[in-house]
Amino acid sequence: MNSVKTYTLFTDHDIYLFKEGKHYKLYEKFGAHSVDKDGVKGVYFSVWAPNAKKVSVIGNFNNWNDKDHILFPRWDGSGIWEGFIAGLTWGTLYKYAIETPRGEILEKSDPYALSWEQNIQAASLVSTTWYEWSDEKWLKNRWQKNSLNAPISVYEIHLGSWVREGCNPKQFLNYRDIAKKLVPYVKEMGFTHVEFMPVMEYPYDPSWGYQITGFYAATSRFGSPQDLMYLIDELHKNDIGVILDWVPSHFPGDANGLYRFDGSYLYEHEDPRKGFHPDWKSHIFNYGRNEVKSFLISNAMFWLERYHADGLRVDAVTSMLHLDYSRNEGEWEPNIYGGNVNLEAKAFLQEFNTAVYKEFGDSIITIAEESSDFPMLTKPVHDGGVGFGMKWMMGWMHDTLDYFKEDPINRKYHHHKLTFASMYMYNENYMMPLSHDEVVHGKASLIYKMVGDEWQKFANLRTLYVYMYTHPGAKLLFMGDEFGQTSEWNFTQSLDWHLLKYPVHKGLQTLVKDLNHMYRDEPAFYENQFNKDGFEWVEADDLENSVYVYLRKGKRKDDVFMVILNLLPRSLDYEIGVDSGTDWEVVFNSDDEKYNGSGVKPTVFNEKNEEYSGKPKSISLNLPPLAGIILKLKKDKKYKLQRIKQHKR
Template sequence: MTRPASPKPKYLPFGSEAGNGQPRQPAAPPEPPGGPGPALTPQDLYLFNEGSHVRLYEKLGSHPATRDGQAGYQFAVWAPNADYVAVVGDFNGWDKGANRLAPVGSSGVWAGFVPGVTNGTMYKYHVAAPGGFTAEKTDPFAFHCEIPPKHAAVTWDMGYEWHDDEWMAGRGKKIAQDAPVSIYEVHLGSWMREADPPYHSLSYRDVAPKLAAYCRDMGFTHVEFLPITEYPFFGSWGYQTTGYFAATSRFGTPQDLMYLIDTLHQAGVGVILDWVPSHFATDAWALAKFDGTACYEHADPQQGFHPDWGSFIFNYGRHEVRSFLLSSALFWLDKYHIDGIRVDAVASMLYLNYSRKEGEWTPNRYGGQENIEAIEFLRRFNQEVYQHYPDVQTIAEESTSWGMVSRPTYAGGLGFGYKWDMGWMHDTLRYIAEDPIHRKYHQNDLTFRMLYAYHENFVLPLSHDEVVHGKGPLWDKCAGDEWQKYAGLRLLFGYMWGMTGKKLLFQGGEIAQRREWRSEESVDWHLLQHAPHEGVQRWVRDLNHAYAAEPALHELDNQPGGFDWIDCADANASVLSFVRRGKTGEELIVCVLNFTPVPRPGYRVGVPSAGFWKEILNSDAGLYWGSNLGNSGGVFAEPTAMHGQPFSVTITLPPLAAVFFKGRG
């Protein structure tokens, strides 16, 4: 039963005389008297309305405060079209008349203080607007929320004692352009589940030691989490976001996630967050039509609604929305010690006609297809991230040929640190699906990449998107019988780790999972009792460790001096060979790849220098479940010029195999 409003409001609204119940509307609230708590200053409101505030999470939302000796929480929310906003929750019986907030000048912000509210209290905002609109909304700046499908915000203290000082002091070098960056893409709800029915997902704290130990053993340098920002529908994998400042409560509290990240950092593993500023969920209790109008989304459905995903698109031209999104990005770097942000679906932001037919999109002011406001936002996002956190990286999932994605904004680029090489991914997966007898007609699928390899700072991704929705697992994409599929998968990984570019592999690929990824089920860890699966896993482990140990395989990943073809023209044999170099050029790695199931003894390859070329990796070795053909540890170069090289070696080239040789420059 709803109780009537008290004669005197149980709040102290900013800009009001304490207790008189008649709020004024000053240009900005005064400094709050009587104790600590974040103050909304004129500068805050100016920057917010200008689109330049990058720390809004310190001012909007709910924060513990003291006013006139009373402890409680300060609440502040943006609802520019509202004519009534109140905070409702456990503390007032969800009574919309009990704790009204006051408008703060013309900023669109409503704010107030409620005494007696403590940490862990559920709340929402009751919003009413002209035209009869009323709704109870979850706080856009909530740090914590109820476990879905419930969706109330929860007041929360974000304090945590970190133990990752050593990692934080040197983390920039671990994700730099000349570093070995090998990313393990993880969906926390399905990486590993409880061993007994009902097979629940592991919590942040339960998964922490397991994931940290696994990544360290396997040699992955970073974990990239599919979105862990709060989301209502588990089947969206986090890409339909509702809470841009709240870690999903499915797996625990904010401190539990901090513990997971802290544990990974102490194990020497970085953390990349998948972040989704491209669109958001349409749930009525969240951002959508927040005050009865299009606050966060673009009001024009041709720009504000995504036809593929059934979600709303942010209005990047609205100043307050830019402040909101910039603050979200910096929030995760600040409060959670995130080491990198991967921005999802950048292409959908860049193009006004993305996935739209003629007549379904609105051109920009120059009549073009480019989303000028989104471009400006992305540039500003990268500028702010690198200004405040120069030791992290931003990564774009951008699937078109848009130029200079990972080039500085001052040079006309978007300013990202890295870009996913989606072209490489599609070309390579198309190639390995071909029957080996036909591959000689498709050699350009593998060689084309080197025509553009240095246009961007690339990450080579084999991501979750390639093992769902009927696409099948990586293992099944490889042509041939069962043995050839395992050999082909090892060859695919050998080619990927040998090529220029940082690496990204989705969970399950490293153990040759034989079914599509299902977000409700664990990785099939039981497969590791079988030799072919354990062999693939061992191969990925050895590739990662060699990649980190050999400067030639990573130092010049994005510079032309780090790669040269030896022979890319032997299409009849479907063989590729190339050399990798590091900064000093003292040590070289020659990679030879045989994409047919035909062993090739006596195969001659040109090499840059004389001496002994040590075989350091061979995907056909018996310990990987290969046929165990090889070169007895290495071969000596002969003074016979070949492939434009002054020397050459004669090797045994195993079937469907990648062989790496190390020599001196």
């Protein structure tokens, strides 16, 4: 006897939007929802399985029996099965038993489940995302925090290894316990945002969360949905934004997941040239299928709405956009124009960006992890762009790390690796990433990418950070890099926080903290970070000395900083051309003793009213070895007074 009663949450309009690929809040309809049917409390289930012969709900409430609770197929050809089961409540374990046309019974977890078990063949849990938020002030003003004219300094975090409780590799901290440690740390360090590596449910720890099975479920490794919401709430209450890694590029072939969900290629593309990822041995979404587009865009909306995420960093965009990504000749099929662009994936990303920005406006931000030169990623869709808010500046990252790996004696031969980014840095809205990908798989930690003895390694890394924080664009730094983690990142254990008892590590951490606060406090470093008004080379071609000099400018004409990088391990008296009437003072020195530098104090001396390097006058400085120096233009009092008078009028 079937114990399922007829019930629906879908309207005809819902079905129409779903089939058209335009339903962006499917989480309000699909999945398991606690409802009251005619005074009887229970759970409504709905699942998309258009090729199934029969769909049953199995779980701990019926001894996993596929005969007693059979869902009803909708009459409208949508492929949706649904029904109401009385007496069930939150915490119930369940799966869908799906009979395929061949008679095979597949036991699948719910694609829209809000919680999953923690095991390989995990079942879904009837759950809720109800939470009493207290971040109204943040949400009201966050458009200012996510603005392209605002400082954006991101701390990238893997929640399972930022800090651990004890030595047990499975002894994770709860989201709430993480909040107690993480929130004050990030606030003190001055980061404006955190970016969490995927928090969606995933079965395999070594995937770091990028092989997702439960796209709508916060991983239960660290607690409940409400526990994660508490962590995000606490970050917001301390003026810290939250960016989530989002993975619409692929999914694993786990038996309880999306793969061959109803016995057919439902979520994945059936052509392996488009539907199978050879590197990750995973399956690629069918971006041309409307119901799949609705699933994915609804998922993005879900994390932005229900979890109050402030942005999504979209993983592996390069693999989505290129049909020949990681494929040899003959292993991919050109598009209808003969090119290698996946037109369906591009259209999906355009629709995703259009939808989320329409819903949330500029209060959120989308960021593409994209390593090719694919054009117009951060340009508006209505202008032919893909519509992202930002793109990771992978070229800058590779050139910069390659340069700092070079022995100083050879740096003159690689000088323009640090200037080349200025040729394209306004083509897109860039975020400069020193991410987790650069400190794993034998690549060495950042501190051990630097050359020389211990002193030179730390001096180089301090100078690299000065370069990064004073370069146009948003910033991203992976956890541990702020204090010079010496070992490669190991996802099975905590960061080596004990290193902070050593002055070299503590000094580096202090430097990153001061750079963060300077970046946030001084508009010249962020107001024009995505346009040509904010940057000017003063000296870009001094190969022999390995010295770089550039200006960063705010919107006020007297809001100017000069950055000088000395990338050889020796002190140097250096002459720089400047404009007439300018007066400069040293405000930052990476070689300062408080950063465990050598303590050489740079000072401005020997000002000349003679033309030098195309400028009407010059100044000289003594530059510390392997150091980044920042000078500030002293404000013109007459100009400032004039502005005040004009404003009063």
